[in-house]
Amino acid sequence: MASENSDSQETNSTSLVEDSLNISFKNLGYTVRNGLLSRARKTILDGLSGSFNAGELTVIMGHSGAGKSTLLDILAGYTKPTSGSIYENGRIRNERMFRRKSCYIFQDDKLIETLTIKESLTIAAELKLGNHISASQKRQRVEQIIMSLGLYAVENTKAGNLSGGQKKRLTIGLELVSDPPVMFLDEPTSGLDISVAKKLVNLLHLLARQGRTMVITMHQPSLSLLQMVDRLYAVVAGKCAYMGSVPLLLPYLNQLNLPDLRCLSYHDPVEYLIEISGTYEEKLVEKSKNGSNNCWVTEATDSPILERPKLLRITSTNEEISLTLLTAPKENSTNKIILALKSTYSTSFWKQFITLTRRSVLSTWREPSFTLTFISIHGFMALFIGILFKNVGEDVEKVRDNYNFLYFSLMFLMFNAFSAVSIRFPEQIPVTRREHFNRWYTTGAFYASTLLSTLPIQTVCTLLYSILVYWMTGQSPNLIRFTIFIFTLLLVSYVSLCMGLLNGSIFNVKNGVIFGPLMIMPFTIFSGFFLRYRDAPYFFRWMFQISFLKHGLVGLVLSVFGMGRSNFSCPKIFCYYTYPTQLLIDNHMDKEEFTLAIGALFAISFALIATSFVILKIRLKSKW
Numbered sequence: 237m238a239s240e241n242s243d244s245q246e247t248n249s250t251s252l253v254e255d256s257l258n259i260s261f262k263n264l265g266y267t268v269r270n271g272l273l274s275r276a277r278k279t280i281l282d283g284l285s286g287s288f289n290a291g292e293l294t295v296i297m298g299h300s301g302a303g304k305s306t307l308l309d310i311l312a313g314y315t316k317p318t319s320g321s322i323y324e325n326g327r328i329r330n331e332r333m334f335r336r337k338s339c340y341i342f343q344d345d346k347l348i349e350t351l352t353i354k355e356s357l358t359i360a361a362e363l364k365l366g367n368h369i370s371a372s373q374k375r376q377r378v379e380q381i382i383m384s385l386g387l388y389a390v391e392n393t394k395a396g397n398l399s400g401g402q403k404k405r406l407t408i409g410l411e412l413v414s415d416p417p418v419m420f421l422d423e424p425t426s427g428l429d430i431s432v433a434k435k436l437v438n439l440l441h442l443l444a445r446q447g448r449t450m451v452i453t454m455h456q457p458s459l460s461l462l463q464m465v466d467r468l469y470a471v472v473a474g475k476c477a478y479m480g481s482v483p484l485l486l487p488y489l490n491q492l493n494l495p496d497l498r499c500l501s502y503h504d505p506v507e508y509l510i511e512i513s514g515t516y517e518e519k520l521v522e523k524s525k526n527g528s529n530n531c532w533v534t535e536a537t538d539s540p541i542l543e544r545p546k547l548l549r550i551t552s553t554n555e556e557i558s559l560t561l562l563t564a565p566k567e568n569s570t571n572k573i574i575l576a577l578k579s580t581y582s583t584s585f586w587k588q589f590i591t592l593t594r595r596s597v598l599s600t601w602r603e604p605s606f607t608l609t610f611i612s613i614h615g616f617m618a619l620f621i622g623i624l625f626k627n628v629g630e631d632v633e634k635v636r637d638n639y640n641f642l643y644f645s646l647m648f649l650m651f652n653a654f655s656a657v658s659i660r661f662p663e664q665i666p667v668t669r670r671e672h673f674n675r676w677y678t679t680g681a682f683y684a685s686t687l688l689s690t691l692p693i694q695t696v697c698t699l700l701y702s703i704l705v706y707w708m709t710g711q712s713p714n715l716i717r718f719t720i721f722i723f724t725l726l727l728v729s730y731v732s733l734c735m736g737l738l739n740g741s742i743f744n745v746k747n748g749v750i751f752g753p754l755m756i757m758p759f760t761i762f763s764g765f766f767l768r769y770r771d772a773p774y775f776f777r778w779m780f781q782i783s784f785l786k787h788g789l790v791g792l793v794l795s796v797f798g799m800g801r802s803n804f805s806c807p808k809i810f811c812y813y814t815y816p817t818q819l820l821i822d823n824h825m826d827k828e829e830f831t832l833a834i835g836a837l838f839a840i841s842f843a844l845i846a847t848s849f850v851i852l853k854i855r856l857k858s859k860w
């Protein structure tokens with residue numbers, strides 16, 4: 237990335253950000269249950285107070301486990317505090333409205349790796365900027381961000397191929413599209429080397445200087461980073477050990493008059509504070525009045541080490557950060573009020589749904605290996621099964637083989653649809669969590685677009701397999717039977733896809749692989765293949781009704797052996813299955829009806845969609 241070469245430019249000292257927000261909080265407390273069954277509670281944050289101003293870069297620092305991320309979660313509105321109040325510009329904040337004016341970038345935020353910088357930003361603009369902003373204004377905004385964040389040289393590079401620093405800048409750029417006056421970033425410099433971290437903090441400093449309230453967490457900012465920090469908020473064991481400007485930290489520490497430790501002027505004061513915070517926790521908390529002591533706070537503009545807003549340009553051969561190019565997207569005030577009253581989203585459900593579906597299709601197009609492998613597996617298996625069960629369809633002596641073939645086809649399509657979604661769906665959750673929290677789109681729009689964008693490939697694969705095996709296994713050349721056969725397999729693969737969505741909305745990829753087969757097992761056992769309905773214990777029979785594999789098997793068996801199929805020709809004196817109905821009787825399917833089986837498959841898929849949607853909604857709201 238860029239080598240630093242500070243070429244400073246003066247900029248307008250007035251805030252470029254409309255609706256600047258100062259945030260303050262009083263007596264914030266957060267406790268959690270010690271264990272699931274325990275009544276005792278563990279205190280994570282203990283009555284903290286503080287204030288973070290617009291135009292300043294504030295760093296929440298402290299030991300690992302001190303409570304920095306929890307405090308940031310609460311301030312961003314991601315977690316509800318158990319006590320205390322949060323204010324914006326001195327008034328109790330309205331959570332819903334605040335979410336429209338702020339963004340939260342989580343630690344290790346993920347990006348859609350297959351999309352280029354320009355594509356990612358364009359989609360962000362589509363989702364985050366309302367219809368009242370014209371397409372050309374949106375394009376202009378995307379270009380501004382690319383230029384401002386020094387991403388021009390890599391604008392057509394896929395996010396997956398970017399360096400750590402470029403990825404962080406892209407994540408910031410995605411949120412900057414809608415120009416939120418408040419930005420929270422959890423550990424933005426983690427995983428970056430010091431020079432890249434310095435450039436990133438510099439960028440955050442510049443963004444703050446444009447009038448934004450920038451709040452970030454860091455374990456221990458180094459001396460070189462401190463020059464760009466306006467306010468430090470030190471957390472120790474859930475309490476505040478210091479809130480104030482960087483230059484005043486040294487006098488603050490010296491005033492503590494600690495018995496055996498003197499803070500020498502050449503010492504890194506932050507390192508010193510971290511060092512003593514464990515031992516002198518009480519003294520520090522008392523002195524800072526748990527964050528409510530404002531004596532050590534100076535306005536950023538009064539700070540002796542910080543000059544009035546200057547924009548640093550970080551230059552290299554091809555990357556240059558210059559925020560002078562970044563102006564607020566123009567929104568007229570009437571539109572703003574309408575948007576504020578209407579909802580917390582800038583765009584309608586349909587706009588979100590269409591944009592997300594487009595993004596999904598683009599992403600799949602960019603990485604065709606999965607699609608091609610999926611299609612190949614279906615084609616290959618169809619040929620293999622076609623050869624293995626060649627012409628069993630008209631052979632009276634192979635009726636049982638034909639029945640086994642039908643069941644295998646169900647299982648094959650079910651497992652493929654289920655596994656593919658179970659793996660791919662949870663991979664999207666980290667990206668979706670940030671975007672959903674930052675009000676890009678509703679859970680409904682995301683869920684509907686995911687469902688819709690997985691259907692075409694599933695349909696193509698199922699059709700490929702079904703048509704090939706129907707022909708190769710020599711089933712009846714009757715259009716109605718053929719249609720019912722295909723339709724049943726399509727429905728079963730769609731229900732399996734919904735099962736995969738359910739599995740993926742509950743578990744991450746690793747657990748999904750372990751628990752997925754367990755989830756499928758009851759449907760397999762009660763499919764009617766291994767155990768017939770009338771042979772099952774009475775109290776287990778309801779399981780057959782909810783087994784989509786049972787209804788799928790009924791649909792397939794009826795399409796091949798039911799609906800008044802004419803008798804098989806028997807080359808011997810006696811053939812057990814001369815009458816196709818014999819197979820239906822043997823498997824207790826003689827009273828089954830195709831329409832009921834199809835109705836049940838629809839009902840089961842709706843139930844699965846509703847359940848996984850509710851679980852996804854809960855999951856996106858929590859840290860799960």
Ligand SMILES: Nc1ncnc2c1ncn2[C@@H]1O[C@H](COP(=O)(O)OP(=O)(O)OP(=O)(O)O)[C@@H](O)[C@H]1O
Binds near residue numbers: 301305306455
């Ligand atoms: N929901 C929870 N249940 C139990 N303990 C929790 C919960 N949330 C946070 N904690 C605990 O609270 C403490 C503070 O966590 P937090 O993530 O805020 O720390 P941190 O300062 O951000 O640490 P790090 O820098 O390592 O991320 C930790 O000990 C953590 O284990």
